[in-house]
Amino acid sequence: MKKLWLCLVVIGVVAASPALAEESEPETEPPGWERGIGSEFRFGSYGRVRAATDLTGGTARPVNIVSFGSRIDERSYAELEFQQRFFTAEDSPRFESGVVATLAFSDELFHYTGDFDSRMALRNLYATVGWHQPALDIGLWAGSRMYRGDDIYLLDFWPLDNLNTLGGGAHVGLDLPPGPLVVRIHGGVNRLSNPYQYQAVEVPGLQFGTEEVVTLDRQRFVLSGRAEQQLWLDDGGRRGLKAVLYGESQHLPEGSRLLDDGFVEEVLPSDSGWLFGGQFGFWEGGDGLFAGSFANAFARYASGLAAYGDLGVPFGVALDETAQGAGDLLIGLSATADTPWAGLTLGSYFRNFRTAREVESHEDYWESILAARVHGYVTDHIHPGAEVSYQVRRPMGPLPEAPSYERPQMQAPTVTKLSLIQAFSLEPRAYSRPQLRLIYSAAFLNESALQLYRPEDPRRDRPVQHYLGVMVEWWFNSASY
Amino acid sequence: MRRTLRFSALFLTALLALQLGCFNVPHTSAPELTTNVDDWRDEIIYQIVTDRFENGDPNLDYRVNTNSLTAWHGGDWQGIINRMDYLEELGVTAIWISPTFTVVEEDAGIAGYHGYWPQNFVQANPHFGDLPTLRRMVEEAHARDIKVIFDVIVNHIGQLFYYDINLNGQPDENVEGSGLVYDEYGGLRSEVIRTTEWDPDFDPRGIQSRTSLGESGPAPIIWTNMPELNRVPPMPEGFQNPEWYHRRGRVVTPWGWEIREMVETADFPGGLKAINTTLPEVRQEMIDIWAFWIEETNADGFRIDTVKHVEEDFWTEFAPAIRRRLAEQGKENFLMFGEIFDGRDDVIGRYTQPNSLDSAFYFSHKYQVFDDVFGRGGPTQNIENLYNARFANYGTTPQPNGITDSQGQGIPPTEALVNFIDNHDVARFLFEFETDALRAALFYLLTMDGIPCIYYGTEQDFDGGNDPANRENMWLNDGFNTEGETFRHVQRLTSLRRELAPLRRGSFDLRWTTPRTGSEQDAGIVAFERTYNGETVLVVVNAHPTNTSETSATSLGGGDMPVSFSPGTTLVDLYADSGDTFTVNSSGEINISVPARSGRILVAQ
Structure with missing residues (x-):
């Protein structure tokens, strides 16, 4: 039913296109044209599909012990994006509006599982309006949206701003002499289908049977603001620097829910949190020697509820059952140095996460990863490469399994991955997509990393885990990247 | 571009430095073992059912249902840490907590909240916390000079x-x-x-x-x-x-x-499967397991469950091995007392013979003295009878390398029995008897010889019946009230026991017991002297439910109570606020009257 609804939405978006409307009623000219309104339909997509074995006859699974590990062995995922834009004919000021709908599909593909089914989510469903002038750009949006900035590609991670909310926002862009300044604000809500925010219970119906009564429904309010100032180092903005300031706050009202016995009411206290961070970046575009190169450094600190993310449910809470006292410090780096002969991509972060517990436990940790991928452009289309990554997670307390009964001291879990890649793509560029890859990767786990698997998991006995497979990745026309 | 590369290199170097830092997970190293007890007879044990005492960490509230006494309630080690002030105010000096290992969550609709259904002997019970929290609890207790006793099971595993x-x-x-x-x-x-x-x-x-x-x-x-x-x-x-x-x-x-x-x-009722503790490899594993818990936490003693369900020679192997292993690491004066859930005094005493346990949970005394005398008004002569049997039934020589006094002299089991009025396996005293009977029983418990043990909630007049009704939730039942009469009574007695060394370490010389329980002059009286280093305390308790009685039988043709104090000595009651005094007559006897279900603690003025 849900899928049908989603399909109808997509069909509805497409059907709303004046071009299609024109086809269905060719004799009637859309009224908009009379007033000089144009439209454009765009299909975009991000996707990656892989077929891989772990060389023991099973599915190769990602081997990561940090929150955002190397993506060399990540699972399949795809987004299909549909955009319809409307715009006035005048160049200045020009008014635009549009609708974006993005369907996302998770790993379980029919040709692998044999199940004529998929797990999907509507990751974007929003509309925009905007006014564009040469030196001023104003826009509004409302709906359901992924809302995020720059990523660390090798880790598939958005370290600074990455929100998923129902809400709306605005942006103002100014073309200033050093480069554009863009300020964005946003407000949204979520209400997770989780007893932390939502509970519905069955009660006796008015006459027979039962009715469902919602006993807990508390929304998380998320507000964010972002300012990005670019400093162009040439006339066209092909080279430049940028600085980003980002802030976020989250608020959750008090609520109450019934415990399992259905009689005792448990009060869930109100909670809040904030996040503040910044980014400094450099890019080199155009067609110079390092065209396509860039570097972004990130730093942020989140406190309280915000330390768990906008879709997170706090764990390791304080005695008053709030997230107050939790903290998440992160510094990260994403960089690519691209030349006509070879490309080097780096991704790394260090993160120190503390729950709200007064006392540190295994749920508190610091973690870090460094990943580097290099491709040589043997020809325009054949790009052999390699990736090396090292990740470590240091919990601040031992795992509940008594490690010291068998081992005198527990080392921090680490994973080292060495990978060989044969890539094929259209251009000798680090981010030329689609890109087809043949990958062999070996992940080396230390004893502590192996202990993270439950004893029943056969991977616990595999200090070296293999990945051999083929993967293809693409993106085009996507509003989300 | 070059500047950017330089910045990137610097950044990466910093990250690498962080990544290559110290990688050992903290809190995985065991604490140094220390001897924390001068003399176990100085201690007053407070038994805690961990799940029911205090909920200090809401993150551990898994499968909690406080409406059901057979479900998990959420109490944990952090909760005990949070209530250390309360324990100090009450005056107890040692805590015995529920088993620390991981148990069966639930069987036949009943949760393993009590901790006696082992599944993993070497993993901390996640309902109660993790190993670092347990260590911290022991540290916090030691910082307040409170000792910690762990609960040991070797007899069985859960229904597995x-x-x-x-x-x-x-x-x-x-x-x-x-x-x-x-x-x-x-x-x-x-x-x-x-x-x-x-x-x-x-x-x-x-x-x-x-x-x-x-x-x-x-x-x-x-x-x-x-x-x-x-x-x-x-x-x-x-x-x-x-x-x-x-x-x-x-x-x-x-x-x-x-x-x-x-x-x-045989398996224990409820499907608790009997471990074959006759096997040498099982015995060694048990020694390793239980030494491990002490080595990891620096706790101070063991209360051992279901002792009589394990063959006697197990204990004569287990106890010396534990003592030896811990002593080698610096922990001596380690108390091991066993639960021999049996009313037969000789059966209990069997496990305190040479090379076995230091002490036993004194069940026969609970039944014959606290229940029969203080609860039902039976003759105090029971006390004397049981006391006399003690030397035949229990070990009279100290265990080799066992518990000692502050001079290093061994303490025999006969002087270190763990006395209790009720516990988690029997109905609370107040379920059957009156509050003033409880207070009289507490008076005797905290003045007699041995090591007293108070079941949590006794001081709050909890009155639950048999298991699980006797495992009430403290924090949901106003359990930390420090103004209640019984709380203050216990507080006063623990204070006097700490203050008066004879009450802790002194000899136990019965001066008066009686077969009479009616309206006779001495009905319900038990009196004893406790002497340590030349200092004597005389304790007189009246267990009679209604009558004021005296340490005298003159109306029956007898005399007053002979005491060791010199004639003419005036004794003052330290317990009563009035400071009542009594004088030893020229015959070296004294007549002390005591109201029903109360007592006096007398010292020379």
């Missing part, structure tokens, strides 16, 4: 396997026969036999498999696989060896309790 009697690979409950009598065959009955493969009746040969064709040899055991209830094979892995269990089925109650073989080798 069934006997596949009919060999069909699933746990069954079979009923055979109809109970009908067939008159035409001379009144032959079709006997009804009910067999549960979870808990079959004891068979000295070991549980046998059988089908309709007859027996088929020993029944295999099948491990449960219910991860949602943590009913999975036990740990450490050695316990997954079927040979490590007696596999003889459940003790047949009630008569089975009288047969020692059954007591020691």
